[in-house]
Amino acid sequence: MTIQLTRKEMTALLYSLKGESKQSPLLIIEKASNFTSPIDINIPAFLIKASKRRNLQEFGLSTNEIVSLANLCELTSLKSTSIQNWIKRDVKGLIGPPELGKKYSIDQAAMLLIVKDLKYVFDFEKIRKVLTEVFNTLSDRSDDLISPIMFYEMYGTILEKLEKLPLRGQTLEQQIVEEVNAVPKKFSELTESQWKTIERILVTTVLAVTASHLQTRAQVYLNERLN
Numbered sequence: 001m002t003i004q005l006t007r008k009e010m011t012a013l014l015y016s017l018k019g020e021s022k023q024s025p026l027l028i029i030e031k032a033s034n035f036t037s038p039i040d041i042n043i044p045a046f047l048i049k050a051s052k053r054r055n056l057q058e059f060g061l062s063t064n065e066i067v068s069l070a071n072l073c074e075l076t077s078l079k080s081t082s083i084q085n086w087i088k089r090d091v092k093g094l095i096g097p098p099e100l101g102k103k104y105s106i107d108q109a110a111m112l113l114i115v116k117d118l119k120y121v122f123d124f125e126k127i128r129k130v131l132t133e134v135f136n137t138l139s140d141r142s143d144d145l146i147s148p149i150m151f152y153e154m155y156g157t158i159l160e161k162l163e164k165l166p167l168r169g170q171t172l173e174q175q176i177v178e179e180v181n182a183v184p185k186k187f188s189e190l191t192e193s194q195w196k197t198i199e200r201i202l203v204t205t206v207l208a209v210t211a212s213h214l215q216t217r218a219q220v221y222l223n224e225r226l227n
Helices: 007-018 025-033 045-051 063-070 080-090 106-119 124-135 148-164 172-182 192-226
Strands: none
Touching: 007 025, 007 045, 007 106, 007 148, 025 045, 063 080, 063 106, 080 106, 106 124, 106 148, 106 192, 124 192, 148 172, 148 192, 172 192
16 A cells, blocks of 8 residues: 655644654554554654654654655655755755754755755745745744744645635635635734745745646546556
């Protein structure tokens, strides 16, 4: 059985690995995939190890583990060589050095997932410019308007809603803006200007992911009917 998590389910997995959830990674995957035993599904070894932790400390990830994590997400494909190139060159300033010894933090992993989603549509120069508006000093999490995980969670929630809703006579952009503003605000300290920045980048990201999903679905649809 292949694991295909939605971005909202992936968010739950990230919070679990960060030590901010009472659910273990295995339990989250079990609920998402409806498996009854780990042998029924190809679960990466590091997730099994993380599920056996006796405390809720953050679980650091290697680059290969980040790749494995990303490839659990629906319609997402990532290679180890890509991550290595991104970290060393293309988005070095976005990610920074490993924050947990030799391992990357869960926020750093979330940032790479965001970069991956934006990469479907934008080049790295544009991605760096766009994400700087939300995350400021990109290698310093203390000055972010919101955390990478929370940003990922927000657009994952919106994408899940869009799957179930008709356009209701609106343009796609209008409906996405409406869904963004319907997301509960967990950061009352933000100014209206700061929220508008987050809103704009969220809508951009949702459109980018939607574009990649439609492209993939078009290819799958055609391939299924050519056979």
